[in-house]
Amino acid sequence: MVHTTPRRFEETAIIIRQEEIADDIYSMWLRTDQIAAHAKAGQFVSVYCNKGSRLLPRPISICEIDRRDGAVRLVYRVAGKGTDEFSGMHTGMQLKVTGPLGNGFPLKEKPAFLIGGGIGIPPLLELAKRLDCEKQIVLGYRDELFLLDEFRAQGTVFIATEDGSAGTEGNVLDAIRENGLSAEIIYACGPAPMLRALKAYAAQKQIECWISMEERMACGIGACLACVCRSANKDAHTNVRNKRICKEGPVFRAEEVEF
Amino acid sequence: MNMKTKLCGITLKNPVMTASGTFGSGEEFAEFVDLNRLGAVVTKGVANVPWEGNPTPRVAEVYGGMLNAIGLQNPGIDLFIERDIPFLKQFDTRIIVNVCGHTTEEYVAVVERLAGQPVDLLEINISCPNVKEGGIAFGQNPKMVEAITKEVKRHAKQPVIMKLSPNVTDITEMARAAEAGGADAVSMINTITGMKINIHNRRFALANRTGGLSGPAVHPVAVRMVYETAQAVKIPIIGMGGILTAEDAIEMILAGATAVAVGTANFNSLHATEEIIDGIRDYMEQYQVADISELVGSVR
Numbered sequence: 001m002v003h004t005t006p007r008r009f010e011e012t013a014i015i016i017r018q019e020e021i022a023d024d025i026y027s028m029w030l031r032t033d034q035i036a037a038h039a040k041a042g043q044f045v046s047v048y049c050n051k052g053s054r055l056l057p058r059p060i061s062i063c064e065i066d067r068r069d070g071a072v073r074l075v076y077r078v079a080g081k082g083t084d085e086f087s088g089m090h091t092g093m094q095l096k097v098t099g100p101l102g103n104g105f106p107l108k109e110k111p112a113f114l115i116g117g118g119i120g121i122p123p124l125l126e127l128a129k130r131l132d133c134e135k136q137i138v139l140g141y142r143d144e145l146f147l148l149d150e151f152r153a154q155g156t157v158f159i160a161t162e163d164g165s166a167g168t169e170g171n172v173l174d175a176i177r178e179n180g181l182s183a184e185i186i187y188a189c190g191p192a193p194m195l196r197a198l199k200a201y202a203a204q205k206q207i208e209c210w211i212s213m214e215e216r217m218a219c220g221i222g223a224c225l226a227c228v229c230r231s232a233n234k235d236a237h238t239n240v241r242n243k244r245i246c247k248e249g250p251v252f253r254a255e256e257v258e259f
Numbered sequence: 260m261n262m263k264t265k266l267c268g269i270t271l272k273n274p275v276m277t278a279s280g281t282f283g284s285g286e287e288f289a290e291f292v293d294l295n296r297l298g299a300v301v302t303k304g305v306a307n308v309p310w311e312g313n314p315t316p317r318v319a320e321v322y323g324g325m326l327n328a329i330g331l332q333n334p335g336i337d338l339f340i341e342r343d344i345p346f347l348k349q350f351d352t353r354i355i356v357n358v359c360g361h362t363t364e365e366y367v368a369v370v371e372r373l374a375g376q377p378v379d380l381l382e383i384n385i386s387c388p389n390v391k392e393g394g395i396a397f398g399q400n401p402k403m404v405e406a407i408t409k410e411v412k413r414h415a416k417q418p419v420i421m422k423l424s425p426n427v428t429d430i431t432e433m434a435r436a437a438e439a440g441g442a443d444a445v446s447m448i449n450t451i452t453g454m455k456i457n458i459h460n461r462r463f464a465l466a467n468r469t470g471g472l473s474g475p476a477v478h479p480v481a482v483r484m485v486y487e488t489a490q491a492v493k494i495p496i497i498g499m500g501g502i503l504t505a506e507d508a509i510e511m512i513l514a515g516a517t518a519v520a521v522g523t524a525n526f527n528s529l530h531a532t533e534e535i536i537d538g539i540r541d542y543m544e545q546y547q548v549a550d551i552s553e554l555v556g557s558v559r
Contacts, residue, residue: 226317
Protein backbone atom coordinates (compact mmCIF):
# COMPACT_ATOMS: atom_id res chain seq x y z
CA MET A 1 0.00 0.00 0.00
CA VAL A 2 1.07 3.52 -0.71
CA HIS A 3 0.18 6.16 1.83
CA THR A 4 0.54 9.82 1.10
CA THR A 5 -0.65 12.78 3.09
CA PRO A 6 -3.30 14.46 0.99
CA ARG A 7 -2.48 18.00 -0.03
CA ARG A 8 -5.16 18.32 -2.69
CA PHE A 9 -8.82 17.77 -2.07
CA GLU A 10 -12.03 17.19 -3.93
CA GLU A 11 -14.83 19.06 -2.19
CA THR A 12 -18.42 19.98 -2.76
CA ALA A 13 -18.22 23.70 -2.19
CA ILE A 14 -21.15 25.87 -1.25
CA ILE A 15 -21.42 29.36 -2.69
CA ILE A 16 -21.40 31.83 0.20
CA ARG A 17 -21.98 34.82 -2.04
CA GLN A 18 -21.38 35.97 -5.58
CA GLU A 19 -21.44 39.40 -7.18
CA GLU A 20 -20.48 40.99 -10.48
CA ILE A 21 -17.69 43.43 -9.56
CA ALA A 22 -17.10 44.75 -13.08
CA ASP A 23 -18.50 44.04 -16.52
CA ASP A 24 -18.37 40.21 -16.88
CA ILE A 25 -16.03 39.90 -13.86
CA TYR A 26 -17.47 37.94 -10.96
CA SER A 27 -16.37 37.49 -7.38
CA MET A 28 -17.44 34.23 -5.75
CA TRP A 29 -16.76 33.15 -2.15
CA LEU A 30 -16.87 29.37 -1.73
CA ARG A 31 -17.03 27.39 1.49
CA THR A 32 -14.31 24.73 1.02
CA ASP A 33 -12.85 23.68 4.38
CA GLN A 34 -9.92 21.57 3.23
CA ILE A 35 -8.94 23.68 0.24
CA ALA A 36 -9.05 26.86 2.32
CA ALA A 37 -6.94 25.22 5.02
CA HIS A 38 -4.19 24.20 2.61
CA ALA A 39 -4.19 26.82 -0.16
CA LYS A 40 -1.39 29.29 -0.81
CA ALA A 41 -1.26 32.50 -2.82
CA GLY A 42 -0.85 31.78 -6.55
CA GLN A 43 -2.47 28.35 -6.47
CA PHE A 44 -5.67 27.57 -8.35
CA VAL A 45 -8.68 25.30 -8.15
CA SER A 46 -10.49 23.18 -10.73
CA VAL A 47 -14.17 24.06 -10.78
CA TYR A 48 -16.45 21.46 -12.38
CA CYS A 49 -19.57 22.41 -14.30
CA ASN A 50 -22.89 21.02 -13.17
CA LYS A 51 -24.06 20.86 -16.77
CA GLY A 52 -23.12 17.40 -18.03
CA SER A 53 -22.31 18.43 -21.58
CA ARG A 54 -19.31 20.38 -20.26
CA LEU A 55 -16.84 17.77 -19.16
CA LEU A 56 -13.68 19.64 -18.32
CA PRO A 57 -13.07 21.50 -15.07
CA ARG A 58 -12.29 25.23 -15.29
CA PRO A 59 -9.00 26.24 -13.71
CA ILE A 60 -9.55 29.44 -11.70
CA SER A 61 -6.91 31.18 -9.60
CA ILE A 62 -7.50 31.78 -5.91
CA CYS A 63 -7.96 35.48 -5.18
CA GLU A 64 -8.26 35.31 -1.39
CA ILE A 65 -8.15 32.67 1.32
CA ASP A 66 -10.12 32.95 4.55
CA ARG A 67 -8.80 30.15 6.75
CA ARG A 68 -10.91 31.10 9.75
CA ASP A 69 -14.14 30.74 7.80
CA GLY A 70 -12.90 27.89 5.60
CA ALA A 71 -13.54 29.82 2.43
CA VAL A 72 -11.77 30.82 -0.78
CA ARG A 73 -12.60 33.68 -3.12
CA LEU A 74 -12.48 33.27 -6.86
CA VAL A 75 -12.57 36.29 -9.13
CA TYR A 76 -13.04 35.27 -12.74
CA ARG A 77 -14.05 36.65 -16.10
CA VAL A 78 -16.93 35.09 -18.02
CA ALA A 79 -15.01 33.78 -21.02
CA GLY A 80 -17.19 30.94 -22.24
CA LYS A 81 -20.06 28.63 -21.44
CA GLY A 82 -18.53 27.17 -18.27
CA THR A 83 -17.79 30.47 -16.55
CA ASP A 84 -21.16 31.72 -17.80
CA GLU A 85 -22.77 28.81 -15.94
CA PHE A 86 -20.86 29.71 -12.74
CA SER A 87 -21.82 33.36 -13.02
CA GLY A 88 -25.51 32.45 -12.96
CA MET A 89 -25.23 30.61 -9.63
CA HIS A 90 -26.12 32.13 -6.28
CA THR A 91 -25.74 31.72 -2.52
CA GLY A 92 -26.34 28.21 -1.25
CA MET A 93 -25.75 26.45 -4.57
CA GLN A 94 -23.07 23.79 -4.85
CA LEU A 95 -20.03 23.32 -7.06
CA LYS A 96 -17.55 20.47 -7.17
CA VAL A 97 -14.06 21.87 -6.69
CA THR A 98 -10.59 20.27 -6.60
CA GLY A 99 -7.60 21.99 -5.11
CA PRO A 100 -5.46 23.64 -4.14
CA LEU A 101 -3.58 22.93 -7.38
CA GLY A 102 -0.21 24.12 -8.66
CA ASN A 103 2.72 25.52 -6.74
CA GLY A 104 1.86 29.12 -5.80
CA PHE A 105 4.13 32.15 -5.39
CA PRO A 106 7.26 32.00 -3.22
CA LEU A 107 7.22 34.55 -0.41
CA LYS A 108 10.46 36.54 -0.33
CA GLU A 109 11.12 39.44 1.93
CA LYS A 110 12.49 42.09 -0.36
CA PRO A 111 11.01 45.19 -1.98
CA ALA A 112 8.54 43.81 -4.49
CA PHE A 113 6.55 44.69 -7.55
CA LEU A 114 3.22 42.90 -7.70
CA ILE A 115 2.12 43.28 -11.29
CA GLY A 116 -1.21 42.13 -12.63
CA GLY A 117 -2.86 42.50 -16.00
CA GLY A 118 -6.59 42.03 -16.59
CA ILE A 119 -7.94 38.82 -15.16
CA GLY A 120 -4.38 38.07 -13.96
CA ILE A 121 -4.91 40.65 -11.22
CA PRO A 122 -6.98 38.56 -8.72
CA PRO A 123 -4.32 36.03 -7.56
CA LEU A 124 -2.03 38.90 -6.57
CA LEU A 125 -4.45 39.97 -3.84
CA GLU A 126 -3.80 36.97 -1.59
CA LEU A 127 -0.08 37.34 -2.38
CA ALA A 128 -0.20 41.00 -1.32
CA LYS A 129 -1.79 39.96 1.97
CA ARG A 130 0.85 37.30 2.62
CA LEU A 131 3.97 39.25 1.63
CA ASP A 132 5.64 41.02 4.51
CA CYS A 133 7.73 43.57 2.64
CA GLU A 134 7.60 46.86 0.79
CA LYS A 135 4.98 46.38 -1.94
CA GLN A 136 4.39 48.42 -5.06
CA ILE A 137 1.33 47.08 -6.78
CA VAL A 138 0.99 47.83 -10.48
CA LEU A 139 -2.32 46.91 -12.06
CA GLY A 140 -3.07 47.05 -15.77
CA TYR A 141 -6.69 47.26 -16.86
CA ARG A 142 -8.32 47.48 -20.25
CA ASP A 143 -10.73 50.14 -18.97
CA GLU A 144 -12.98 49.24 -16.05
CA LEU A 145 -11.21 48.97 -12.65
CA PHE A 146 -11.86 46.21 -10.10
CA LEU A 147 -10.45 45.06 -6.73
CA LEU A 148 -8.76 48.43 -6.39
CA ASP A 149 -9.75 49.24 -2.80
CA GLU A 150 -8.71 45.79 -1.62
CA PHE A 151 -5.26 46.26 -3.17
CA ARG A 152 -4.90 49.77 -1.75
CA ALA A 153 -5.28 48.26 1.72
CA GLN A 154 -2.17 46.14 1.04
CA GLY A 155 0.36 48.56 -0.48
CA THR A 156 0.96 51.43 -2.85
CA VAL A 157 -1.07 50.97 -6.01
CA PHE A 158 -0.26 52.29 -9.49
CA ILE A 159 -2.66 51.88 -12.36
CA ALA A 160 -2.35 51.64 -16.11
CA THR A 161 -5.33 51.63 -18.45
CA GLU A 162 -5.29 51.04 -22.19
CA ASP A 163 -7.60 53.99 -22.79
CA GLY A 164 -5.99 56.27 -20.19
CA SER A 165 -9.27 56.58 -18.29
CA ALA A 166 -7.38 55.99 -15.03
CA GLY A 167 -3.67 56.17 -14.06
CA THR A 168 -1.06 55.89 -16.77
CA GLU A 169 -2.28 55.53 -20.35
CA GLY A 170 -0.65 52.34 -21.62
CA ASN A 171 0.56 49.18 -19.94
CA VAL A 172 2.07 48.25 -16.58
CA LEU A 173 5.63 49.00 -17.72
CA ASP A 174 4.54 52.47 -18.83
CA ALA A 175 3.18 52.96 -15.29
CA ILE A 176 6.47 51.80 -13.75
CA ARG A 177 8.47 54.17 -15.94
CA GLU A 178 6.13 57.12 -15.58
CA ASN A 179 6.26 56.83 -11.77
CA GLY A 180 10.00 56.07 -11.67
CA LEU A 181 9.44 52.89 -9.68
CA SER A 182 11.96 50.19 -8.82
CA ALA A 183 11.98 46.95 -6.83
CA GLU A 184 14.17 43.89 -6.25
CA ILE A 185 11.66 41.22 -7.19
CA ILE A 186 8.66 40.93 -9.52
CA TYR A 187 5.61 38.78 -9.00
CA ALA A 188 3.34 38.89 -12.03
CA CYS A 189 0.24 37.39 -13.53
CA GLY A 190 -1.43 38.46 -16.74
CA PRO A 191 -1.50 38.05 -20.50
CA ALA A 192 1.53 36.56 -22.28
CA PRO A 193 2.68 39.84 -23.94
CA MET A 194 2.78 41.52 -20.51
CA LEU A 195 4.73 38.62 -19.00
CA ARG A 196 7.13 38.65 -21.94
CA ALA A 197 7.79 42.37 -21.46
CA LEU A 198 8.32 41.90 -17.72
CA LYS A 199 10.73 39.02 -18.31
CA ALA A 200 12.82 41.31 -20.54
CA TYR A 201 12.55 44.19 -18.05
CA ALA A 202 13.66 41.96 -15.15
CA ALA A 203 16.59 40.59 -17.17
CA GLN A 204 17.68 44.12 -18.04
CA LYS A 205 17.37 45.30 -14.40
CA GLN A 206 18.86 42.01 -13.18
CA ILE A 207 16.09 41.39 -10.69
CA GLU A 208 14.24 38.22 -9.75
CA CYS A 209 10.99 37.69 -11.66
CA TRP A 210 8.22 35.18 -10.95
CA ILE A 211 5.38 34.82 -13.41
CA SER A 212 2.13 32.90 -13.30
CA MET A 213 1.28 31.19 -16.59
CA GLU A 214 -2.01 30.15 -18.12
CA GLU A 215 -2.95 27.43 -20.62
CA ARG A 216 -5.91 25.28 -21.63
CA MET A 217 -6.11 22.37 -19.19
CA ALA A 218 -7.91 19.05 -19.01
CA CYS A 219 -7.10 17.03 -15.86
CA GLY A 220 -5.66 19.90 -13.77
CA ILE A 221 -3.42 17.53 -11.77
CA GLY A 222 -0.49 16.85 -14.11
CA ALA A 223 -1.56 13.62 -15.78
CA CYS A 224 -2.76 14.59 -19.25
CA LEU A 225 0.08 16.88 -20.43
CA ALA A 226 -2.31 19.33 -22.07
CA CYS A 227 -1.12 22.50 -20.33
CA VAL A 228 2.60 22.47 -20.90
CA CYS A 229 4.87 25.41 -21.59
CA ARG A 230 8.28 25.38 -23.17
CA SER A 231 11.10 25.34 -20.62
CA ALA A 232 14.65 26.64 -20.95
CA ASN A 233 16.07 23.31 -19.80
CA LYS A 234 14.95 19.73 -19.78
CA ASP A 235 12.32 19.23 -17.09
CA ALA A 236 13.00 16.46 -14.56
CA HIS A 237 9.51 15.03 -14.76
CA THR A 238 8.63 15.27 -18.45
CA ASN A 239 12.23 14.53 -19.53
CA VAL A 240 11.78 17.06 -22.38
CA ARG A 241 11.82 20.86 -22.55
CA ASN A 242 8.21 21.11 -21.38
CA LYS A 243 6.87 21.94 -17.94
CA ARG A 244 3.35 21.20 -16.78
CA ILE A 245 1.70 24.51 -15.90
CA CYS A 246 -0.82 22.82 -13.59
CA LYS A 247 1.84 20.94 -11.63
CA GLU A 248 5.33 22.49 -11.85
CA GLY A 249 3.58 25.88 -12.26
CA PRO A 250 1.56 27.92 -12.69
CA VAL A 251 4.30 30.10 -11.12
CA PHE A 252 7.73 29.93 -12.71
CA ARG A 253 10.98 31.86 -12.55
CA ALA A 254 10.74 33.89 -15.76
CA GLU A 255 14.04 32.51 -17.11
CA GLU A 256 12.80 28.92 -16.55
CA VAL A 257 10.20 29.20 -19.30
CA GLU A 258 10.06 30.33 -22.93
CA PHE A 259 6.89 31.80 -24.34
CA MET B 260 -20.73 -12.15 -7.82
CA ASN B 261 -17.57 -12.41 -9.83
CA MET B 262 -16.09 -9.37 -11.54
CA LYS B 263 -12.77 -11.07 -12.26
CA THR B 264 -11.98 -10.83 -15.93
CA LYS B 265 -9.67 -13.08 -17.93
CA LEU B 266 -7.85 -11.21 -20.65
CA CYS B 267 -5.18 -12.91 -22.77
CA GLY B 268 -4.47 -15.37 -19.95
CA ILE B 269 -4.12 -12.58 -17.36
CA THR B 270 -6.71 -12.18 -14.60
CA LEU B 271 -7.92 -8.66 -13.84
CA LYS B 272 -9.80 -8.08 -10.58
CA ASN B 273 -12.48 -6.32 -12.59
CA PRO B 274 -12.92 -5.28 -16.23
CA VAL B 275 -12.25 -1.55 -15.68
CA MET B 276 -8.98 -0.01 -16.75
CA THR B 277 -7.79 3.48 -17.60
CA ALA B 278 -7.53 4.66 -21.19
CA SER B 279 -4.04 5.53 -22.32
CA GLY B 280 -3.10 9.18 -22.15
CA THR B 281 -5.73 10.23 -19.63
CA PHE B 282 -4.08 8.85 -16.52
CA GLY B 283 -0.32 9.38 -17.00
CA SER B 284 1.39 6.48 -15.24
CA GLY B 285 -1.02 6.76 -12.34
CA GLU B 286 1.18 8.86 -10.07
CA GLU B 287 -0.93 12.03 -10.16
CA PHE B 288 -4.26 10.22 -9.88
CA ALA B 289 -3.01 8.03 -7.00
CA GLU B 290 -3.46 11.03 -4.73
CA PHE B 291 -7.22 10.78 -5.33
CA VAL B 292 -7.93 7.25 -6.59
CA ASP B 293 -7.08 3.90 -4.97
CA LEU B 294 -5.19 2.28 -7.84
CA ASN B 295 -5.55 -1.07 -6.08
CA ARG B 296 -9.20 -1.04 -7.07
CA LEU B 297 -8.55 -0.86 -10.82
CA GLY B 298 -8.54 -3.85 -13.14
CA ALA B 299 -5.47 -2.36 -14.82
CA VAL B 300 -3.67 0.90 -15.37
CA VAL B 301 -2.93 1.57 -19.02
CA THR B 302 -0.07 4.03 -19.19
CA LYS B 303 0.38 7.02 -21.44
CA GLY B 304 2.13 5.99 -24.66
CA VAL B 305 5.87 5.60 -24.35
CA ALA B 306 8.42 5.72 -27.16
CA ASN B 307 12.06 4.65 -27.45
CA VAL B 308 13.21 8.23 -26.82
CA PRO B 309 11.51 11.26 -25.19
CA TRP B 310 8.96 13.09 -27.39
CA GLU B 311 8.10 16.75 -26.91
CA GLY B 312 4.59 16.55 -28.33
CA ASN B 313 2.63 19.29 -30.08
CA PRO B 314 2.46 23.05 -29.47
CA THR B 315 -0.34 24.39 -27.24
CA PRO B 316 -3.29 24.75 -27.05
CA ARG B 317 -3.50 20.99 -27.00
CA VAL B 318 -7.08 20.57 -25.79
CA ALA B 319 -10.46 22.13 -26.45
CA GLU B 320 -13.85 21.33 -25.04
CA VAL B 321 -16.75 20.60 -27.37
CA TYR B 322 -20.37 19.75 -26.64
CA GLY B 323 -20.37 16.43 -24.80
CA GLY B 324 -16.72 15.83 -25.46
CA MET B 325 -13.27 17.22 -26.01
CA LEU B 326 -10.58 17.41 -28.63
CA ASN B 327 -6.96 16.69 -27.84
CA ALA B 328 -3.76 16.92 -29.80
CA ILE B 329 -1.11 16.26 -27.16
CA GLY B 330 1.10 14.63 -29.79
CA LEU B 331 2.29 11.75 -27.60
CA GLN B 332 4.61 13.74 -25.39
CA ASN B 333 6.42 11.16 -23.28
CA PRO B 334 9.61 10.84 -21.22
CA GLY B 335 11.02 7.93 -23.24
CA ILE B 336 11.41 4.30 -22.26
CA ASP B 337 14.54 4.72 -20.08
CA LEU B 338 12.98 7.05 -17.53
CA PHE B 339 9.69 5.17 -17.84
CA ILE B 340 11.37 1.91 -16.79
CA GLU B 341 13.35 3.60 -14.06
CA ARG B 342 10.48 5.59 -12.55
CA ASP B 343 6.99 4.70 -13.78
CA ILE B 344 7.02 0.90 -13.68
CA PRO B 345 8.41 0.77 -10.10
CA PHE B 346 5.74 3.29 -9.08
CA LEU B 347 2.95 1.13 -10.50
CA LYS B 348 4.41 -2.04 -9.02
CA GLN B 349 3.56 -0.72 -5.56
CA PHE B 350 -0.10 -1.37 -6.32
CA ASP B 351 -2.13 -4.53 -6.68
CA THR B 352 -3.30 -3.84 -10.22
CA ARG B 353 -2.29 -4.98 -13.69
CA ILE B 354 0.10 -2.86 -15.72
CA ILE B 355 -0.55 -2.34 -19.42
CA VAL B 356 2.06 -0.26 -21.20
CA ASN B 357 0.96 1.69 -24.25
CA VAL B 358 3.72 1.76 -26.88
CA CYS B 359 4.14 4.35 -29.61
CA GLY B 360 6.66 4.97 -32.36
CA HIS B 361 7.25 6.62 -35.74
CA THR B 362 8.55 3.45 -37.38
CA THR B 363 8.27 -0.31 -36.88
CA GLU B 364 11.82 -0.27 -35.54
CA GLU B 365 10.90 2.29 -32.89
CA TYR B 366 7.91 0.24 -31.71
CA VAL B 367 10.07 -2.87 -31.59
CA ALA B 368 12.79 -1.06 -29.63
CA VAL B 369 10.28 -0.23 -26.88
CA VAL B 370 8.75 -3.71 -26.91
CA GLU B 371 12.21 -5.23 -26.51
CA ARG B 372 13.08 -2.96 -23.60
CA LEU B 373 9.85 -4.02 -21.89
CA ALA B 374 10.53 -7.73 -22.39
CA GLY B 375 12.21 -8.20 -19.01
CA GLN B 376 9.97 -5.77 -17.16
CA PRO B 377 7.16 -6.64 -14.73
CA VAL B 378 4.50 -5.53 -17.20
CA ASP B 379 1.37 -7.63 -17.80
CA LEU B 380 0.31 -6.57 -21.29
CA LEU B 381 1.39 -4.30 -24.11
CA GLU B 382 -0.96 -2.02 -25.99
CA ILE B 383 0.40 -0.93 -29.34
CA ASN B 384 -0.82 2.49 -30.42
CA ILE B 385 -1.26 2.38 -34.18
CA SER B 386 -4.07 4.89 -34.08
CA CYS B 387 -2.93 8.25 -32.70
CA PRO B 388 -4.40 10.90 -35.01
CA ASN B 389 -2.10 13.66 -33.76
CA VAL B 390 1.37 12.70 -34.95
CA LYS B 391 2.58 12.98 -38.53
CA GLU B 392 4.49 9.73 -38.81
CA GLY B 393 3.65 6.48 -37.15
CA GLY B 394 0.51 6.31 -35.07
CA ILE B 395 -2.50 6.32 -37.30
CA ALA B 396 -0.43 5.83 -40.46
CA PHE B 397 0.00 2.21 -39.34
CA GLY B 398 -3.63 1.81 -38.40
CA GLN B 399 -5.41 2.76 -41.61
CA ASN B 400 -4.09 0.05 -43.89
CA PRO B 401 -4.86 -3.60 -43.12
CA LYS B 402 -1.60 -4.84 -44.66
CA MET B 403 0.39 -2.51 -42.41
CA VAL B 404 -1.69 -3.46 -39.38
CA GLU B 405 -0.94 -7.12 -39.97
CA ALA B 406 2.74 -6.50 -40.68
CA ILE B 407 3.40 -4.40 -37.59
CA THR B 408 1.41 -6.78 -35.41
CA LYS B 409 3.55 -9.68 -36.64
CA GLU B 410 6.75 -7.76 -36.05
CA VAL B 411 5.74 -6.67 -32.55
CA LYS B 412 4.59 -10.19 -31.69
CA ARG B 413 7.97 -11.57 -32.80
CA HIS B 414 9.71 -9.46 -30.13
CA ALA B 415 7.09 -9.20 -27.39
CA LYS B 416 7.32 -11.22 -24.19
CA GLN B 417 3.89 -10.05 -23.02
CA PRO B 418 0.51 -10.48 -24.74
CA VAL B 419 -0.10 -7.80 -27.35
CA ILE B 420 -3.17 -5.60 -27.68
CA MET B 421 -3.44 -3.60 -30.92
CA LYS B 422 -5.22 -0.27 -30.39
CA LEU B 423 -7.40 0.51 -33.39
CA SER B 424 -8.45 3.76 -35.00
CA PRO B 425 -12.07 4.57 -35.85
CA ASN B 426 -10.84 6.84 -38.65
CA VAL B 427 -11.24 4.09 -41.25
CA THR B 428 -13.97 2.89 -43.58
CA ASP B 429 -14.31 -0.49 -41.90
CA ILE B 430 -12.72 -1.06 -38.49
CA THR B 431 -13.48 -4.79 -38.59
CA GLU B 432 -11.04 -5.11 -41.49
CA MET B 433 -8.28 -3.67 -39.25
CA ALA B 434 -9.31 -5.94 -36.37
CA ARG B 435 -9.13 -8.99 -38.65
CA ALA B 436 -5.71 -7.85 -39.86
CA ALA B 437 -4.49 -7.54 -36.26
CA GLU B 438 -5.86 -11.00 -35.50
CA ALA B 439 -4.17 -12.41 -38.59
CA GLY B 440 -0.93 -10.85 -37.44
CA GLY B 441 -1.18 -12.68 -34.15
CA ALA B 442 -2.60 -9.99 -31.85
CA ASP B 443 -3.84 -11.33 -28.53
CA ALA B 444 -6.53 -8.64 -28.28
CA VAL B 445 -7.66 -5.37 -29.81
CA SER B 446 -8.61 -2.19 -28.00
CA MET B 447 -10.96 0.31 -29.56
CA ILE B 448 -11.71 3.02 -30.28
CA ASN B 449 -8.98 5.62 -30.30
CA THR B 450 -10.26 9.16 -30.85
CA ILE B 451 -12.14 10.37 -33.92
CA THR B 452 -10.38 13.15 -35.81
CA GLY B 453 -12.15 16.48 -35.36
CA MET B 454 -11.71 20.23 -35.51
CA LYS B 455 -12.94 23.25 -33.59
CA ILE B 456 -12.83 26.86 -34.71
CA ASN B 457 -13.11 29.89 -32.45
CA ILE B 458 -15.61 32.07 -34.30
CA HIS B 459 -14.60 35.22 -32.38
CA ASN B 460 -10.98 35.32 -33.52
CA ARG B 461 -11.40 32.93 -36.49
CA ARG B 462 -8.57 30.74 -35.25
CA PHE B 463 -8.28 27.00 -34.82
CA ALA B 464 -8.95 26.04 -31.21
CA LEU B 465 -5.98 23.65 -31.29
CA ALA B 466 -2.46 24.57 -32.39
CA ASN B 467 -2.42 21.29 -34.32
CA ARG B 468 -5.65 22.40 -36.07
CA THR B 469 -7.12 18.89 -35.83
CA GLY B 470 -7.42 16.76 -32.73
CA GLY B 471 -8.97 13.57 -31.47
CA LEU B 472 -12.58 13.71 -30.31
CA SER B 473 -13.37 11.78 -27.14
CA GLY B 474 -16.01 11.78 -24.45
CA PRO B 475 -19.72 10.88 -24.40
CA ALA B 476 -20.16 12.31 -27.91
CA VAL B 477 -18.29 9.32 -29.41
CA HIS B 478 -19.81 6.60 -27.23
CA PRO B 479 -22.51 5.33 -29.63
CA VAL B 480 -19.91 5.15 -32.41
CA ALA B 481 -17.62 3.12 -30.16
CA VAL B 482 -20.43 0.76 -29.09
CA ARG B 483 -21.36 0.13 -32.73
CA MET B 484 -17.74 -0.54 -33.70
CA VAL B 485 -17.14 -2.87 -30.74
CA TYR B 486 -20.29 -4.79 -31.65
CA GLU B 487 -19.29 -5.12 -35.31
CA THR B 488 -15.77 -6.18 -34.38
CA ALA B 489 -17.04 -8.75 -31.89
CA GLN B 490 -18.85 -10.41 -34.81
CA ALA B 491 -15.69 -10.34 -36.93
CA VAL B 492 -12.86 -11.62 -34.69
CA LYS B 493 -12.32 -14.25 -32.00
CA ILE B 494 -9.74 -12.36 -29.94
CA PRO B 495 -11.00 -10.31 -26.99
CA ILE B 496 -11.89 -6.64 -27.32
CA ILE B 497 -11.14 -3.88 -24.83
CA GLY B 498 -13.94 -1.38 -25.36
CA MET B 499 -13.44 2.35 -24.90
CA GLY B 500 -14.83 5.58 -26.24
CA GLY B 501 -16.88 7.98 -24.19
CA ILE B 502 -17.52 5.79 -21.17
CA LEU B 503 -18.66 8.26 -18.53
CA THR B 504 -20.80 6.04 -16.30
CA ALA B 505 -21.27 2.39 -15.34
CA GLU B 506 -24.22 2.26 -17.74
CA ASP B 507 -21.91 3.24 -20.61
CA ALA B 508 -19.39 0.57 -19.57
CA ILE B 509 -22.08 -2.13 -19.34
CA GLU B 510 -23.36 -1.19 -22.79
CA MET B 511 -19.86 -1.67 -24.15
CA ILE B 512 -19.57 -5.08 -22.46
CA LEU B 513 -22.96 -6.17 -23.80
CA ALA B 514 -21.78 -5.12 -27.27
CA GLY B 515 -18.88 -7.53 -26.97
CA ALA B 516 -16.08 -5.96 -24.92
CA THR B 517 -14.33 -8.26 -22.43
CA ALA B 518 -12.91 -5.25 -20.58
CA VAL B 519 -13.43 -1.51 -20.77
CA ALA B 520 -11.21 1.54 -20.53
CA VAL B 521 -12.20 4.87 -19.01
CA GLY B 522 -10.56 7.96 -20.47
CA THR B 523 -12.04 11.42 -20.75
CA ALA B 524 -14.31 10.65 -17.78
CA ASN B 525 -11.22 10.88 -15.55
CA PHE B 526 -11.10 14.60 -16.32
CA ASN B 527 -14.78 15.05 -15.49
CA SER B 528 -14.44 13.19 -12.20
CA LEU B 529 -11.15 12.12 -10.66
CA HIS B 530 -13.03 9.12 -9.25
CA ALA B 531 -14.71 8.06 -12.51
CA THR B 532 -13.00 4.63 -12.59
CA GLU B 533 -14.04 3.80 -9.01
CA GLU B 534 -17.59 5.03 -9.59
CA ILE B 535 -17.86 2.85 -12.71
CA ILE B 536 -16.58 -0.25 -10.88
CA ASP B 537 -19.15 0.32 -8.11
CA GLY B 538 -21.89 0.88 -10.68
CA ILE B 539 -21.13 -2.33 -12.56
CA ARG B 540 -21.32 -4.24 -9.26
CA ASP B 541 -24.69 -2.64 -8.48
CA TYR B 542 -25.97 -3.60 -11.93
CA MET B 543 -24.82 -7.20 -11.48
CA GLU B 544 -26.64 -7.32 -8.14
CA GLN B 545 -29.78 -5.77 -9.59
CA TYR B 546 -29.94 -8.24 -12.48
CA GLN B 547 -28.45 -11.17 -10.53
CA VAL B 548 -25.48 -11.62 -12.81
CA ALA B 549 -23.22 -14.17 -11.13
CA ASP B 550 -20.21 -13.65 -13.38
CA ILE B 551 -19.26 -10.63 -15.43
CA SER B 552 -18.34 -12.89 -18.35
CA GLU B 553 -22.06 -13.69 -18.77
CA LEU B 554 -22.55 -10.13 -19.97
CA VAL B 555 -19.84 -10.06 -22.63
CA GLY B 556 -21.45 -9.81 -26.05
CA SER B 557 -24.85 -10.80 -24.66
CA VAL B 558 -26.87 -8.16 -26.51
CA ARG B 559 -29.75 -9.75 -28.36
